[in-house]
Amino acid sequence: MEQEQSFQRSTADPHHDPGDFVAEEKRIQQAKPNYVGVFVALAILTAIEISITLIFPSEEGAGATIGRVPLLLFLTVAKALLVILYYMHLKFDSRLYSYFFGAGVLAFGLPFVISMIFLMSPPQLASQRHEGGAPGEQRPTPNPNAGPPVTLKLQGFEFEFDPGALAANSGQVVRIELQNTGSVEHNFVMPSEPVATLPEPWVTNNGTVIAKAPVASVGKGGFTAPAPGDYAFYCNVPGHALAGMHGIISIK
């Protein structure tokens, strides 16, 4: 409404030249936007956002019923509009600026972000993403009785690990330090299932990358040792495991 009026003012008054820079400044001054008020509004909106997140910490349960994410996005857009219209005074400025900014955000930026989300994360993966792993995968929990965290050091080169056999206790926090002494990148990949069920996990590229080591560097990473058993570990750079770059870690 306010915007409408200011525009009418600018066209109705023949002495008023909205293109003129000095006149434009005057128009902003005349409008006397209450900048402190805008700040208070921004602060209140932020406080609402934060409390929504604190009260409904996840997308499940009560949070889902009130449409937590759409609400948060709505509040964000409201805040963004306040900043754009008042602090960047697009509300009082030439519409040409709004067209450029609108083209950036509305015509190209936003559609790109939305289509990327749909194109790259198909909905069927949603459950997986919430769990943070494959469906049904159980993450081992650290067991304080299993002993202090242990650091296992090994070297990787073409195409071997040295040592090729490692050991840890179930539930123990394990840190891996993979030193790459070869001439191409190597990594340390471990499947979630033991050798008994998965003798050659590299065939299906089963497992998570624990550490990766580019040439002449030390790749670090860690995991909580899973249930007892012998687990294979390998390098999943194509061809490396097949050439013999794998080993066994025994969990007791």
Place this chain on the structure above:
Amino acid sequence: MSAVGKLEKAGDRVGSHMEQVVSEAQVQPEHAETTTGLDHRKLLIWVFIASETIFFASLMATYLVFRGKTPPQDGLAHLDLNVASINTFILLASSLTMVLALQSIESGKKGRLIGLLILTALLGALFLGGQALEYNELITNGVSIDTNLFGATFFTLTGFHGAHVAIGILWIIMLIIRALRGGISQHNHLAVELGGLYWHFVDLVWVVLFTIIYLI
């Protein structure tokens, strides 16, 4: 009238409307510095900001498509909502001081301008300090840029935003120096406005980042 003629006429009408948008009022040529009456530099800044929106849109898309691929305990859980919330308030406050700085020079209060600009730069620095605190927390918990996808996307996205804040601080410092040397006055303060536009845009990006990283 032929169909083509009608199309041409319709096109002409839309064209004249666009023209009206481009120059809302026809300025007298001998007085006009520019065709649209808008300053070159301000137009440049706005088009540049439009370009920057796509830059951050691409980074945000990267963050969002990889969101959830890393288990929270390996990344997201180490973020502190308190620090981020305080940081948000700091940056919003810096936007307020920036716009008040512009308002002061518009009414010729140069001393107030310099004071508010210094305050803005300090708030910006404080924001960067908060970010450093956050990075430190993550790194001591073993989450760095090469640990996992969360680390990679988080550090890249907030890092580029932080870099923009840092450039904004440098820009404001240059404005302060210029104001002290008498280069800014009531009738010559476009530089403050341009710096302000950039600063508010960086603030705007944070408003969105805060939601997609910490809240959703």
Place this chain on the structure above:
Amino acid sequence: MATNVLTLPRTSEPTGIWSWITTVDHKRLGLLYLLTAVAFFLIGGIEALIIRTQLALPNGTVVDPSLYNQLFTMHGTTMIFLAVMPLNTGFGNYLVPLMIGARDMAFPRLNAFGYWLYLFAGILLYASFIFGNAPDAGWFGYAPLTERAYSPGHGIDFWVLSLQLLGISSLVGSLNFVVTILNMRAPGMTINRLPLFVWGVLVTSLLIIFAIPSITVALILLLFDRYFGTSFYLASAQGDPMLWQHLFWFFGHPEVYIMIMPAFGIISEVLATYSRKPIFGYAAMAFAFAGISFVSFTVWAHHMFATGLSPVADAVFAATSFLVAVPTGIKIFNWLGTIWKGSIRVTTAFLFAAGFIGQFTIGGLGGVMLATVPVDWQITDTYFVVGHFHYVLFAGAVLALFAGTYHWFPKMTGRYLDERLGQIHFWLTMVGMIMLFFFMHYLGVIGMPRRIYTYAPGQGWDIWNMIETIGAFIVAAGVLVFVVNVFISLRQPKTATDDPWDGQTLEWATSSPPPVYNFAAMIPVNSPRPFWDAKYGPHSEFAENPKTIDLSGGSTAHVHLPNPSIWPLLLSLALTIFAVGIIFGPQTGWILAPIGVVLMFGSFLGWLAQPAG
């Protein structure tokens, strides 16, 4: 008046190397762009000839597979980023201020910065050959092939950093164009009276402004993968190579139009001039520009049909891709309408423009075929695709650029290009081009994959490959004739008149070559072809009873021109040092990168301290 000219503050020193190094004059920068781009065009052409020689016979042994990969990567990157884009920028730089009646660009020093950065980025890219390892992952550098594990050398690093610098160069150039075109038009030249070439440049600049950030991000992520051990594009560590494709093609598809839109503009100007008619359907043409540019942002995934997007996504992107044909079709019919019943003069420029219409249409139809998902699944990554994009880029952009060269050469140099040699150039180009590219479509359909360094005999490919190679050498002969033509012309006295082709737009309303201040007096602008109106009366259809136009009236006393400046060159040099510092970061302990930053800051301060003029 002569004394006025002498006392003018100058955009640059009148002569000498220093005057070219510090110049901020849009005409000189335009010429620098054009010359540099032609040099890179010739280098890219030589690479293409080596590729074609290798493929002429089955089991070719001219180059080894590794060098072959480097050659086609460098050929693609050179032609796109170092030849066609800068040629467009060069024409734009030279002509846009003249066509809109301005004295210079809005930001002359930014303009110079864009040129020097382009030059250094080009040199940086070619420096990779010196280090024995040119980029070899194709011009669209698909991850994970570009990752450190699979491309351990420095080639990809050179490619990434060079493209980043070129991105900055294009971005500042485009920002400058947008501000110039919106803000510096002559009185009376409204948006719907802009010459169509200026429309083309405006739309192209907007495309660059909105598309470049996406590839900037894509390259930054790749850089982090290669240097800091992230895994954005590594599926082995939960990353996703598809991310590269999305980010790249969100830039890459508009990029196609970035290369072709100024060409559309050139064709529109050339056809209207040599048909002695106004352009047919001016408003429709202008809106077709806007339409193509908007739609071009919604079609990127049609490069990725074979990657297994969902059927819905395939359908949507196929539909939007078909949509591009509508504004493009409008353009083609309007060009035909422009020639229709015109009093045509068949000059070399006109021949190239006419050839463009026919050949570009074939390229466009190939594009429609590729937008059809099932067809794309069959022929993607075959020579059909190679044939298609060479038909739109060579038969499209390059033919148009040749047309523009013959058209504006007298304006830029004051000398004519020889018409007889020009016609030889045209016919060699046409015949060679059709031999070279047309049969690629057929080869693709019968199954020849792209990017293979050789092939076995007896698959029905041999004869076509031989024809293509012969065609390539015919095109090369044509280019040679063109180069000879240019050199012969430059050795002759300046005989070109101010308005040699009976032109329609403002650039003909000044001397050939134009003075440093472009115009002393401005003629009134009441239509898209103000100079025609001034000569033959407003809205006259035919060139009858020309009036003499007195352009001597204006005074140059109040002309205020920007100062020459060395800072653009120093700033771009500092940026390049920074880029080199990143490339050799791990080896040199990252020492060069901070030096580059300090130098950047220093030159930036120097820039700010120097009064713009």
